[in-house]
Amino acid sequence: MATVTFKDETAMGRPVGAFEVGGLPDRMTVRELIRIRVREEVARHNARPGVRFHGLVRPTDAEVELNGYRLREARTLDWEAQAEIAERAFAGNGFLVLVGDRQVEELDEVVEVGAELSLVFVKLVPLAGG
Numbered sequence: 001m002a003t004v005t006f007k008d009e010t011a012m013g014r015p016v017g018a019f020e021v022g023g024l025p026d027r028m029t030v031r032e033l034i035r036i037r038v039r040e041e042v043a044r045h046n047a048r049p050g051v052r053f054h055g056l057v058r059p060t061d062a063e064v065e066l067n068g069y070r071l072r073e074a075r076t077l078d079w080e081a082q083a084e085i086a087e088r089a090f091a092g093n094g095f096l097v098l099v100g101d102r103q104v105e106e107l108d109e110v111v112e113v114g115a116e117l118s119l120v121f122v123k124l125v126p127l128a129g130g
């Protein structure tokens with residue numbers, strides 16, 4: 001069984017946050033890894049629902065804030081809905097995923113997790129007017 005560290009960084013490489021999930025298989029697709037990440041961050045939010053959500057993608061009806069999202073009211077979130085949003089965001093270049101020094105580009109690409117792996121997520125900000 002393997003442990004994956006999910007890290008968030010800015011486009012300039014500044015760390016924003018990180019957490020680990022253990023007990024994972026040694027080989028997984030990028031899609032599975034994204035879904036595990038989203039499931040974990042939603043579970044953490046739902047354990048203590050508040051008006052702020054720190055996650056990979058914006059929940060429906062939430063406003064963007066520095067390092068997170070503001071919900072209109074404290075509520076639990078549906079991790080599967082969030083995972084679908086994350087998959088679409090990845091496919092639409094809303095964020096990129098780095099495995100070691102390599103960018104992965106396909107949701108169905110298989111990643112060798114091994115005993116320990118770090119995945120870096122970099123959210124991409126659209127340019128004004130483009």
